Amino acid sequence: MARAIDVPRLVVAGASSGAGKTTAVVALAEAFRARGLEVAAFKCGPDFLDPTYHARATGMPSQNLDGWMMGRDAVRETFARAAEGADLAIVEGVMGLFDGASPDSDEGSTAQIAKWLGAPVVLVIDASGMARTFAPLVLGLARFDPELRVAGAIANRVGSRSHLELLGRASRGAVTVLGGLPEEGELAFPERHLGLVTAEASVVPDDRLRAWGAVATEWFDLDAIVELARSAPSLPIDVEGNAGASARRCRIAIARDEAFHFYYPDNLRRLEALGAELVPFSPLSASALPEETHGLYVGGGYPELFAAPLSRNGALGASIRDFASKGGPVYAECGGLMFLAQAIRTLDGREHPMVGLLPGVAAMAERLQALGYVEVETTRRSILGEAGLRFRGHQFRYSRLEGAPEVELSYRVRKRRGGEVQAEGYGGGSVLASYVHAHWASNPRIAEGLVAACVRFGAGS
Numbered sequence: 344m345a346r347a348i349d350v351p352r353l354v355v356a357g358a359s360s361g362a363g364k365t366t367a368v369v370a371l372a373e374a375f376r377a378r379g380l381e382v383a384a385f386k387c388g389p390d391f392l393d394p395t396y397h398a399r400a401t402g403m404p405s406q407n408l409d410g411w412m413m414g415r416d417a418v419r420e421t422f423a424r425a426a427e428g429a430d431l432a433i434v435e436g437v438m439g440l441f442d443g444a445s446p447d448s449d450e451g452s453t454a455q456i457a458k459w460l461g462a463p464v465v466l467v468i469d470a471s472g473m474a475r476t477f478a479p480l481v482l483g484l485a486r487f488d489p490e491l492r493v494a495g496a497i498a499n500r501v502g503s504r505s506h507l508e509l510l511g512r513a514s515r516g517a518v519t520v521l522g523g524l525p526e527e528g529e530l531a532f533p534e535r536h537l538g539l540v541t542a543e544a545s546v547v548p549d550d551r552l553r554a555w556g557a558v559a560t561e562w563f564d565l566d567a568i569v570e571l572a573r574s575a576p577s578l579p580i581d582v583e584g585n586a587g588a589s590a591r592r593c594r595i596a597i598a599r600d601e602a603f604h605f606y607y608p609d610n611l612r613r614l615e616a617l618g619a620e621l622v623p624f625s626p627l628s629a630s631a632l633p634e635e636t637h638g639l640y641v642g643g644g645y646p647e648l649f650a651a652p653l654s655r656n657g658a659l660g661a662s663i664r665d666f667a668s669k670g671g672p673v674y675a676e677c678g679g680l681m682f683l684a685q686a687i688r689t690l691d692g693r694e695h696p697m698v699g700l701l702p703g704v705a706a707m708a709e710r711l712q713a714l715g716y717v718e719v720e721t722t723r724r725s726i727l728g729e730a731g732l733r734f735r736g737h738q739f740r741y742s743r744l745e746g747a748p749e750v751e752l753s754y755r756v757r758k759r760r761g762g763e764v765q766a767e768g769y770g771g772g773s774v775l776a777s778y779v780h781a782h783w784a785s786n787p788r789i790a791e792g793l794v795a796a797c798v799r800f801g802a803g804s
Contacts (some may be wrong), residue, residue: 347579350383350426351572354457354464355497356436358484363499363524365393366555367467368435370524372400373556374565375431383429385422387453388437389716389737389780391605391643397435400552404608408434409782411444411451411716411759412735413609415459417784419580421609422460431572434462440484440493444716444759451716454491461576463494465521465568470498470506475513482517494571497563498523507562521571522563527554592618593637593797600625602653603678605643610783613790614640619797626682627652631662638672638797639663641679643780647707647742650687650695660698667700667774670803672726672796675776677740680769681705683776684744701769701776703747713738716759717779721768725753725775728792735785738778744769754779773800 355371357364372382384397384405389412397405406425408418426432436453437443443452457464466484470477477498485493496514501507501523511520559565595614597606603626611621622633627649632639646653663683667673675683680701686694688706697705721732747769754768754777769776773796783790 346423347577348423348426349577350429350432351569352426352432352434352460352462352575353494353568353572354387354434354436354453354460354462355467356440356453356457356464357438357467358469358480359439359442362439362467362469364435364467365396366524367465367497367499367559368393368433369396369400369552370555370559371433371563371565371568372397373552374559374563375569376401377553377556377560378565380430381428383426383432385425385432385434386437387434387456388451389739389782390437391780393435395604396552399549400556406608407782408456409451409737410449410455410459412737412782413784416581417609418456418459419578421784423578423580424612431569434460440464440466441487449488454488457492458490461578463492463571463575465571466493466496466518467499468496469500470510470523471500471502471526474506474509477510478513478517481514485518493518494574495519495521495568497521500524500526502526519567521568522559524558524562527558589616589618591620593794593801594620594622594633594635595638595640595794595797596633596636597621597623598626598639598641598679598682599623600627601644602627602646602649603642603644603682605676605678605780607780607782610781610790613783613787614794617790617794619794626656626659628656630656630658632659632666636666636671637801638793639666639674640793641673641675641682643677643679646678646681646697647687647689647705650689650693653682653687654695654697663698664700667772670773671800672793673700673770673774673776674726674793676780677738677778680744680776680778681742683770683774685746687742688745700774701744701747703744703769705742706745707742709741711739711741712743713740713778718757718759719768719777719779719781720755720757721753722755722766723751723753725768725770726773726793726796727775727789728795732788732792733786734781734783734789736779736781738780740778744778
């Protein structure tokens with residue numbers, strides 16, 4: 344079904360990671376919501392953490408848009424669905440504007456997403472300790488790709504009003520400086536080893552988010568930013584006919600709490616569209632799986648930070664083992680894999696017993712154990728379907744699975760960079776666990792296979 348999308352939109356990009364993109368997006372969203380506008384937010388790339396800040400600031404889920412994992416059509420369709428009815432859509436970039444899956448093209452980059460969406464780009468530049476050099480920096484980013492429209496800049500970490508005015512004067516003829524963010528140490532968002540801390544209200548209170556909105560109201564030219572977003576052209580797009588949830592065919596329990604919350608919203612939407620009712624539960628507090636469960640999905644998160652309470656919840660572990668023993672489909676990614684292992688070994692050397700569906704111990708390390716895009720091919724039949732299925736995903740982890748035999752594995756995982764291949768995909772029978780965070784837009788048959796497995800189990804249970 345073809346239609347045109349006319350929602351005002353812009354992409355907030357940086358010269359590098361750490362430039363202040365998330366802070367700028369939160370500040371913009373809060374400021375525009377205070378004006379009565381409905382804002383839809385998006386995140387370029389595979390990140391799970393920044394979208395939690397978007398969701399707090401906009402009051403609705405933030406969607407990932409990843410060029411390499413999803414492809415152009417799925418990116419535009421996801422954008423169209425989530426932006427429908429919004430007064431303004433703001434897309435936060437990933438890393439630097441042109442950084443992505445390849446050093447030789449814009450594949451997987453913020454620039455690629457901006458071009459696919461026909462969206463003007465606003466740069467966020469760390470201007471601390473910088474004056475006239477600001478101008479050639481933004482000018483170079485603006486002119487590097489003539490197909491990209493870089494239309495403005497926000498100067499982060501400015502020292503004063505006069506500093507911001509100086510940057511604006513220096514940049515005349517390059518791009519328009521639309522505002523600045525002063526250094527506000529007490530408002531900074533907390534970080535940990537995977538990036539920002541998840542934006543739980545207990546960690547990032549509402550008044551801190553509103554304070555950034557007040558900063559944007561004072562320091563940004565909001566009227567000019569809105570007009571810039573409104574200048575985005577009409578976007579023709581093909582949308583799948585099966586947009587929403589269909590009649591219920593099965594119930595899938597979804598692990599959701601402080602320990603497990605890394606899910607791509609589009610993956611969950613695909614399950615619902617296929618007739619799965621998603622039932623959230625907390626592995627930290629639930630003593631058993633929800634009633635009438637036909638499948639279990641445990642996503643990523645921070646199980647290592649909650650290893651002790653997870654280990655103490657032996658009743659839930661017994662419930663999951665009983666479910667799997669009866670043939671119940673169990674699918675897990677990254678942190679979910681760690682939870683299903685025999686134990687988690689934290690950095691202090693302590694081993695905390697876990698569910699025990701997988702052999703081996705998930706051992707935390709000081710350094711990254713894997714980072715980057717991967718392509719997966721299934722090597723045998725599993726709860727996802729027949730052998731030979733291919734899909735794309737991403738890894739970002741500080742743990743490794745030790746002591747698991749490298750036999751009867753279900754995945755062949757090829758790294759996007761370097762091309763190294765390794766066997767992965769642990770479990771067997773009705774259990775499948777991997778360190779790969781898969782995006783099912785790369786192959787919708789994956790979601791179809793998982794739902795089919797849950798339906799079969801429900802019919803026979």
